[in-house]
Amino acid sequence: MKLPVSTEWVLHCATTLAQLEPGASASAAQLALHYDLPAAYLTKQLKELVKAGLLAASTGPRGGFRLARPAAEITLLQIVEAVDGRSTPYECREIRQQGRGALPPEECERICVLAEKMADAHRAWRASLADVTLADILAELPEWAPARTRQRLSGTT
Amino acid sequence: MKLPVSTEWVLHCATTLAQLEPGASASAAQLALHYDLPAAYLTKQLKELVKAGLLAASTGPRGGFRLARPAAEITLLQIVEAVDGRSTPYECREIRQQGRGALPPEECERICVLAEKMADAHRAWRASLADVTLADILAELPEWAPARTRQRLSGTT
Numbered sequence: 001m002k003l004p005v006s007t008e009w010v011l012h013c014a015t016t017l018a019q020l021e022p023g024a025s026a027s028a029a030q031l032a033l034h035y036d037l038p039a040a041y042l043t044k045q046l047k048e049l050v051k052a053g054l055l056a057a058s059t060g061p062r063g064g065f066r067l068a069r070p071a072a073e074i075t076l077l078q079i080v081e082a083v084d085g086r087s088t089p090y091e092c093r094e095i096r097q098q099g100r101g102a103l104p105p106e107e108c109e110r111i112c113v114l115a116e117k118m119a120d121a122h123r124a125w126r127a128s129l130a131d132v133t134l135a136d137i138l139a140e141l142p143e144w145a146p147a148r149t150r151q152r153l154s155g156t157t
Numbered sequence: 158m159k160l161p162v163s164t165e166w167v168l169h170c171a172t173t174l175a176q177l178e179p180g181a182s183a184s185a186a187q188l189a190l191h192y193d194l195p196a197a198y199l200t201k202q203l204k205e206l207v208k209a210g211l212l213a214a215s216t217g218p219r220g221g222f223r224l225a226r227p228a229a230e231i232t233l234l235q236i237v238e239a240v241d242g243r244s245t246p247y248e249c250r251e252i253r254q255q256g257r258g259a260l261p262p263e264e265c266e267r268i269c270v271l272a273e274k275m276a277d278a279h280r281a282w283r284a285s286l287a288d289v290t291l292a293d294i295l296a297e298l299p300e301w302a303p304a305r306t307r308q309r310l311s312g313t314t
Binding site for chain 1: 158162166169192193237241246247249250252255275277283289294309310
């Protein structure tokens with residue numbers, strides 16, 4: 001059970017974008033340099049966040065990516081699911097309905113109790129991540145961190 | 158983020174074994190027929206549960222697999238982790254320490270706040286599954302289910 005390696009990238013890049021001045025953008029090239037990541041693949045992942053409505057993209061010399069809404073309205077769950085989809089880790093293939101022990105359809109109208117417990121666990125995972133916003137993450141950084149992030153992103157230090 | 162397809166198999170097989178008379182076993186061949194699963198690969202998965210101390214295996218004409226301890230002492234988490242290992246879905250490769258934005262080591266002595274939140278979510282998932290035992294699952298089955306399971310497993314109906 002593994003999340004894509006790009007999960008770490010987009011979590012960090014979104015956190016970085018949350019530290020920019022209001023309205024400011026950072027390009028994929030700047031973000032790739034900032035974290036030493038492959039620019040083309042990073043761009044693809046950032047575009048998934050645009051599709052999910054979390055980032056906005058603009059073109060032109062000062063263009064790039066910025067948060068599409070306030071940091072307090074973007075959760076870690078939304079970011080994680082933007083690059084991994086919304087698939088559930090446990091796949092129920094209804095083996096209870098096959099083989100010599102197959103249950104009749106009328107006993108399978110309700111979800112299998114095992115699938116239900118697995119879904120409960122996934123709901124707990126999602127709820128935990130839905131409860132943390134980018135604003136919460138920023139609140140845990142040192143107060144001087146955003147200024148340093150902006151300087152390093154722009155390559156001025 | 159996907160669990161192995163065998164997760165469903167072992168959850169159902171362990172639930173089936175929990176329905177046997179005390180001390181009784183079922184062979185991998187019986188379980189494979191019961192759920193129409195590939196016997197060789199199923200055997201391999203059941204052996205993982207033996208390694209994890211959840212099942213006991215015996216040889217001989219009446220041999221096979223049985224629970225290694227009471228159903229109330231085997232959790233869904235233990236079963237799931239026996240075939241998927243105990244790996245965490247989120248992998249932190251410390252990208253915060255690389256690239257132009259690399260943080261100095263002294264700022265990275267504590268776990269990254271993003272990795273921490275991802276670990277919190279995984280803990281919530283594990284806690285949810287650790288809270289459900291095979292005895293809890295059995296309690297949700299119709300009262301006549303175990304007798305039917307035993308009959309079908311033995312091929313007597």
